[in-house]
C-alpha cells in the first residue's frame with residue numbers, strides 16, 4: 001500500500017537492517033579521513049541492525065579503482081550466494097527476484113554461520129583532495145559517472161561516498177574530525193542511505209510500495 005499523500009511524512013520510517021547484506025568498498029588515500037568515514041558508516045549499519053557477518057569490507061588503492069571494485073564485489077557476492085555471474089549481468093537484480101533472508105542452497109558461506117546472500121547495497125568510500133593539476137577533475141568526474149553506471153547496470157544501490165574536497169580541512173570536517181570545526185561524519189549518512197535504499201529496492205522488487 002502506498003502512503004496517503006496528504007499525510008506524507010517528511011522523514012522516512014526507520015528501516016530494519018537485520019536481513020540485509022551490505023558491502024563497504026573504500027580507497028586508502030587520505031587514510032585518517034577514510035578511517036573515520038568507514039567507522040561512521042559501520043556504526044549506522046550496526047545501529048540499523050545489520051549483523052557484523054553481513055558487513056563486507058574491501059579496500060582498493062585509490063578512488064579511481066572504486067567503480068570496478070564495486071562491480072566485481074557485487075558479482076562475487078552473487079556467485080557466493082549460489083548464482084552465476086551472468087545471471088547478474090542478465091539483470092536478475094533489476095527484475096527484482098525476491099531474495100531470501102536464508103542462505104541459498106549451494107552458496108559458499110566464507111564465515112561459519114554467516115548468511116551467504118547477494119549484496120543489498122554497496123557503499124563506495126573515497127577521499128579526493130584537489131591538487132595543482134587537472135587530475136582531481138578527471139578522477140571526480142569519471143568515478144562519479146562510473147559508480148552511477150555500476151548501480152544501474154547491477155540494479156544494486158551503490159551509495160556515493162566519495163568526498164571531492166578543495167582542501168584537506170574540508171575533508172576532515174566532512175568526516176567529523178575537523179581541526180577548527182569538527183563537522184558531521186558523512187559516513188553515517190551513507191550508512192543510513194544504504195539501509196534505506198536496500199530496503200526500498202527489496203520492497204519494490206517484490207511489487208510492494
Ligand SMILES: Nc1c(NC[C@H](O)[C@H](O)[C@H](O)CO)[nH]c(=O)[nH]c1=O
Pocket residue numbers: 027028029030061062063064065126127128129130139
Ligand atoms: N590523489 C588521489 C587519488 N589518486 C589515486 C587514484 O585514485 C588511483 O589510485 C591511481 O591513479 C591509480 O589508478 N586517489 C584518491 O582516492 N584520493 C586522492 O586524493
Ligand SMILES: CC(=O)[C@@H](O)COP(=O)(O)O
Pocket residue numbers: 128129130131132133134135136137139
Ligand atoms: C585528487 C588528485 O587528483 C590530486 O590530489 C592530485 O594532485 P596534483 O593535481 O597536484 O597532481
